[in-house]
Amino acid sequence: MNKLIAIWMLFGLALPAWAGDEVKLEDIKLDTSMAAVERGADTLMNVCHGCHSLKYVRYRDLLTAGIDKKKVDTWRGDQALDTAMTGLLPDDTAMQMYGKIPPDLSLMTKAREGGTNYVYSYLIGYYITAEGAASNHVFPATRMPDMLGISGATDAAQRSEIQHKAQDVVSFLAWASDPxxxxxxxxxxxxxxxxxxxxxxxxxxxxxxxxxxxx
Amino acid sequence: MSNKIIQWIDHRFPLTSFVKHELTAYPTPRNLSYWWNFGFLAGFVLVLQVVTGIFLAMHYKADIAMSFDSIQHIMRDVNYGWLLRFMHSTGASAFFLVIYIHMSRTLYYGSYRAPRELMWWTGQGLLLLLMATAFMGYLLPWGQMSYWGATVITNLFRATPFIGDQVVVWLRGDYTVGDATLTRFFALHYLFPFLIIGGVMVHLVALHTVKSSNPSGIDLADKDNIPFHPYFTSKDFYGLGIFLIVYCTFVFFFPNSLIEPANNIPANPMQTPNHIVPEWYFLPFYAILRSVPNLVGGVVAMGLSVMVFSFMPYLDRSQIPGGAHFRPWYRVMFYLFVVDMLVLGYIGYIPPTDSSIIVGQAATLVYFTLFILLPYISRREEQWLIRRGLPPEVQALIVSETREISKYPKRRRRGDTT
Incomplete structure (x- = not known):
């Protein structure tokens, strides 16, 4: 038995060596309340939906979830309630602007290792490099600009406001991935x-x- | 009234005698522990998978342009579709967990030994069918891991001598995994469970011929056998309750922990995921595959690692009853095997590095060495145990059961027909 324990301990020592050099993700406590989801929806519709689709979510699903009907009506415009929340950016324009089509966000928090922590860390992971260009700690190859503006925010109050915004967006995406x-x-x-x-x-x-x- | 109906049926079909022979009078060793619950649980999960699967098939579309969307349709729009889908995806893991425990019990107690070799071999056949069914089912959601997993595994058939490339095309129905692969995997994923049900019937007929083994490892006299019903029906249902608590905890609270994040991205043949990893229940065998640097060698090693269990009735040369229970050397080998499986599983999960490959190769070596050394060790252990004497309580049990059986030969349970 002692031998077994010794083997496992040796094994345990070897683990960190294999963990690799992945970026450490922020650990957030996900706020699943409808208030947070609704605030997240506000930000997402203003900031993200211009380029990103949520093709598995329909405007009616937002109503069912309890988001204010007036808001939903504004967002959908003259589209029917059962319309999917497809993106507003045509594919070829996206290819010209970013060289790729922005990914659909319906399953984003489920589709990345780290889930909600990954998406949050990514959103606030922007910084200005020594050369003065924007980059991202979590996903350096990203083509998305720093939409929440965290890289330019210097004072604590502003940063904290952006972090809250990012948390709410993640709350909404978590709801959207698993309604x-x-x-x-x-x-x-x-x-x-x-x-x-x-x-x-x-x-x-x-x-x-x-x-x-x-x- | 109901008596009359039963009489009418009995006149034409052996209903009452069947129920009596296989259930209410079926003799079962009274000393079975809870490790003997897992055969029943495997049967229960099989039914669960078939039922949820049939309902999922009513909403699923086997078409590469629609299958990923149809899963989201099930998850979001179908009434309780999320429940059906999570029951089915969690059920696959539950099935393997239950089967692996069932097999471990057989290995630990030496239940594969005569006269139960056919039970062990039909079980081995059922394991292969289960693995094939799970593998094909994993392609159906058409996620990144579905696609690349199927690509990697079908590609292994390239190792077939002379006609490797043709076999791969024949399996896929195309040069790459595509629509033809998806539709045939769906058809076979629907068919195989019914083959499994047929195999289970054979497994059960064999069981009811040789009867259950028991922890003591010796045939018990009549007085130590009790009717299956109500004793073991009540015990099985209590075990089922415990199982359902664990299963439902996963279904309702952690269903996504059993689904790889990459499988929530639609299949994309142009983009390989960073790290292709199979479901947890294939990891030890996958690690063995990766431990051999050559394709053919790896495939042969992986195939052998699954099929080697069949040889257990011949590899184990010891007649000492009770499996690992009364055999200290075999017990060490058993636990070493379990630890080795866990190491292999972990190595199969992580991306390969120089050091992990070496650990994987060492674990693969240990895996096969245990089987290769078993004939020698089991024979030496038997000699040693006979010289040293079995524990007194085992000796006493063997003596008393033998006396009982010779005193009442008619009441022996083997070949029991009344």
């Missing part, structure tokens, strides 16, 4: 509670039946 999550968790508590009671009863039944056996 039934809250329902799933709510139902999950009932299911698990039910299973605990059921399993306890099954245990009693088993005990009772086996007690009939002679030793």
């Amino acid at each position: 039934h999550e809250e329902e799933r968790r709510r139902l999950g508590f009932y299911v698990i509670a039910y299973l605990f009671v059921l399993t306890a009863l099954l245990y009693v039944v088993k005990k009772q039946i086996w007690s009939r056996l002679k030793k």
